[in-house]
Amino acid sequence: MSMELEQNEVVPKVDEFAIETIRLSKVFGKENKIHAVDNLNLQVRKGEVFGFVGPNGAGKTTTMKMLIGLLEPSEGSGKVAGYDIVREVINIRETTGVLPEPAGFYDNLTARQNLRFYAKLYDIEPEVREQRIVNLLETVGLTRAIDQKTGGFSTGMRKRFGLAQALINEPSVLFLDEPTSGIDPVGAQMMRDLIKDLNRSKGVTVFLSSHSMEEVEEICDRIAIIARGKLLAVGSVEDLRDIIRAKEGVNYLLEVQDIPLSEAAEAVKTVEGVTALEIQDETLHVHAKTKLRTEIAKAVRKAGGTVSMFEEEEMNLKKLFLKIIEGA
Ligand SMILES: Nc1ncnc2c1ncn2[C@@H]1O[C@H](COP(=O)(O)OP(=O)(O)OP(=O)(O)O)[C@@H](O)[C@H]1O
Numbered sequence: 001m002s003m004e005l006e007q008n009e010v011v012p013k014v015d016e017f018a019i020e021t022i023r024l025s026k027v028f029g030k031e032n033k034i035h036a037v038d039n040l041n042l043q044v045r046k047g048e049v050f051g052f053v054g055p056n057g058a059g060k061t062t063t064m065k066m067l068i069g070l071l072e073p074s075e076g077s078g079k080v081a082g083y084d085i086v087r088e089v090i091n092i093r094e095t096t097g098v099l100p101e102p103a104g105f106y107d108n109l110t111a112r113q114n115l116r117f118y119a120k121l122y123d124i125e126p127e128v129r130e131q132r133i134v135n136l137l138e139t140v141g142l143t144r145a146i147d148q149k150t151g152g153f154s155t156g157m158r159k160r161f162g163l164a165q166a167l168i169n170e171p172s173v174l175f176l177d178e179p180t181s182g183i184d185p186v187g188a189q190m191m192r193d194l195i196k197d198l199n200r201s202k203g204v205t206v207f208l209s210s211h212s213m214e215e216v217e218e219i220c221d222r223i224a225i226i227a228r229g230k231l232l233a234v235g236s237v238e239d240l241r242d243i244i245r246a247k248e249g250v251n252y253l254l255e256v257q258d259i260p261l262s263e264a265a266e267a268v269k270t271v272e273g274v275t276a277l278e279i280q281d282e283t284l285h286v287h288a289k290t291k292l293r294t295e296i297a298k299a300v301r302k303a304g305g306t307v308s309m310f311e312e313e314e315m316n317l318k319k320l321f322l323k324i325i326e327g328a
Contacts, residue, residue, distance in 0.1 A: 016045075016046070017043050017044055017045060017046065017079070018044050018045065018046045018047075018048075018080070018081060018172070018173050018205035018207075019042060019043070019044035019050075019067060019078070019079070019080050019173065019205070019207060020042065020043050020044070020078060020079045021040050021041060021042045021063075021067075021076065021077070021078035021079075022041060022076055022077050022078065023039045023040070023041060023075060023076035023077075024037055024039070024040040024041075024042075024063070024066060024073055024075075024076035024077065024078050025037055025038055025039055025040070025073060025074050025075040025076045025229075026059070026062050026063075026066060026071065026073055026074050026229075027074045035228070035229045036059045036062040036229050037059040037062050037063050037066070037073075037229045038059070038228070038229035038230045039076065039230070040059075040063060040076070040226070040229070040230075040231055041231065042224060042231065042234070044205060044207060044222075045205075045222075046203075046205055047199070047203045047204075047205055048199075048205060048206075048221040048222060049195065049196070049199050049205075049206040049208065049219050049220045049221050050205070050206065050207050050208065050220060050221065050222055050223070050224070051208055051209075051210065051216035051219075051220035051222070051223040051224070052064075052207060052208065052209045052223075052224050052226070053209065053210065053211070053213070053216055053223060053224070053225055053226075053321060054225060054226040054227050054325075055227055055325060057228075058226045058227050058228065058229070059226055059228070059229040060177075060209040060226065061101075061177060061209070062229075063226075064098075064175055064177055064207070064209065066078065066085060067080050067085055067092075067175065067207070068080070068085075068092060068093075068096060068098055068175060069085060069086075069089030069092050069093065072086060073085070073086065080092045080095075080096060080173055081095040081096065081172055081173050083095070094122070094169060095169075095171055095172050095173065096171045096172070096173045096174070096175060097165075097166030097167050097168070097169065097171035097173075097174045097175070098166055098174075098175045098177075099159075099162045099163055099165075099166045099174070099175065099176045099177060099179055100162075100177050101177040101178040101181060103158060103159070103161075103162035103165070105150040105158075105161065105162075105165070106150070107149060107150050107151030108149060108151060109149065109150065110146070110147045110148055110149055110150070111137060111142060111145055111146050111147070111148060111150055111153075111161060111164075112133055112137075112146050112147060114150055114161075114165065115133040115136065115137070115164065115165060115168055116129065116130075116133065118165055118168045119132065119133065119168050122168065122169045124168070124169070132168065133146075133168075134146070136164040136167055136168065137161075137164055139164065139167075139194070140160040140161065140163055140164045140194060141160060141190065142157060142160060142161060142164065145157065145161075155182045155183050155187075156183040156184065156187030156190075156191075159179060159180065159182075159183055159187070159191055160187075160190070160191065160194070163176075163179070163191070163194060163195075167198070171204065172203075172204060172205060173204070173205045173206075173207065174198070174204050174205065174206045174207070175207050175208075176195065176206060176207070176208045176209070177209050178209060178210055178211065179191055179195065179208060179210065180192065180210070180212065180215060181210075181211070188212075188215070192215060192218060192219050195208070195219055196219050208220065213316070213317040213318040213321055214316075214317075214318070216317060217237055217316060217317040217318075221236065222234065222235055222236050222239075223235070223236070223237065223240065223317070225240075225321060225324050225325070227325055227328055230328075232324050232325070232327075232328050233324050237316075237317055237320070240317070240320045240324065241315050241320060243320075243324070244315060244320055244323050244324070245290065245291065246290075247327065248323070249275065249287055249288055249289050249290070250287070250288045250289075250290065250291055250292070250312060250313075251285065251286070251287055251312065251313035252285070252286040252287075252288065252292075252293070252296065252310065252311065252312055252313070253283050253284070253285060253286075253309070253310075253311045253312075253313065254268075254283065254284040254286065254296070254300070254307060254309065254310050254311075255282065255283055255284070255307070255308045255309035255310075256284065256300055256305040256306065256307055256308065257305065257306045257308045258304060258305050258306045259303060259304050259305040261279050261282065261284055262279065263303055263304075263305070264284060264300050264303060264305045265277050265279060265284055266303070267299040267300055267302065267303035267305070268284065268286055268296055268299050268300065270299060271288075271292060271295045271296055271299050272295075273288050273289045273290055273292050273295070274286055274287070274288050274289075274292065274296070275287050275288065275289055283309075293310065293312075296310075297310060
């Protein structure tokens with residue numbers, strides 16, 4: 001058997017990350033320079049759903065545009081699916097899908113005709129193409145609209161159709177800019193379920209920007225928070241909680257049986273790292289420097305009490321996001 005590669009055989013790039021940027025930067029303007037993206041170092045693992053969040057003007061769209069080859073970086077570099085974002089843009093186009101905001105289609109054409117047009121751009125064979133169009137429209141719940149003009153589609157239908165369009169070339173990396181903005185809660189949930197399903201069943205890496213923290217918390221494995229072009233934090237929601245815990249400490253709520261709450265408070269007070277205590281409506285509020293769950297529970301037990309409720313104050317992504325942005 002010949003070990004030589006046949007001519008024209010595509011050698012897949014082997015890379016640990018689906019997306020990687022090194023000191024990626026974009027400056028707009030000459031005199032009044034705007035550092036839209038400022039020394040951004042990102043590593044998105046293969047197969048993860050990665051959320052990219054930040055206030056208006058943070059640099060999310062500019063970053064995405066650089067990653068898909070629509071804008072040249074001012075400085076720094078990046079790779080998507082192993083391909084260089086400046087020198088190998090054609091390869092990036094072939095291996096990625098993009099749902100921009102807003103998504104634009106040929107509104108005089110039907111859903112099928114639109115997808116046929118995009119499939120042709122990717123040189124997809126007619127036999128493969130026609131079946132893929134049917135399958136994709138079924139996936140996004142638009143089978144009945146296959147021969148309707150996209151001009152008549154509702155916002156929710158347009159978003160789902162945009163997703164079908166982004167998937168026409170069976171991409172390994174999918175860029176989604178605000179995939180649920182402007183759609184009703186039912187439509188938004190359908191879209192989120194579709195994204196999760198695509199990621200799980202096909203292993204597609206998803207890079208998603210959104211202003212909905214609930215959405216990002218629901219579907220993203222890891223999240224990067226940026227503001228004024230700079231990366232402020234990156235990690236899972238629990239990693240982000242740890243960042244805030246390290247800065248601000250931890251707030252616990254406890255309910256105790258078998259001994260008076262004041263006795264439990266006295267016992268908890270002795271735990272090293274507990275900095276404040278308060279009793280409110282049969283609940284003990286404890287502030288600790290770090291995570292001290294085990295130590296606090298142990299102190300209550302030692303004093304003869306039984307912990308019947310022990311919760312950490314809720315820190316959802318929305319709260320974490322605001323704290324991280326404020327801290328910057
Ligand atoms: N073509 C351009 N020329 C000049 N400035 C630009 C250009 N594109 C973006 N900017 C500026 O760069 C900064 C980042 O913009 P960008 O659109 O990337 O932010 P964003 O995080 O996507 O914001 P939003 O959440 O509002 O969509 C902003 O200050 C914006 O005004």
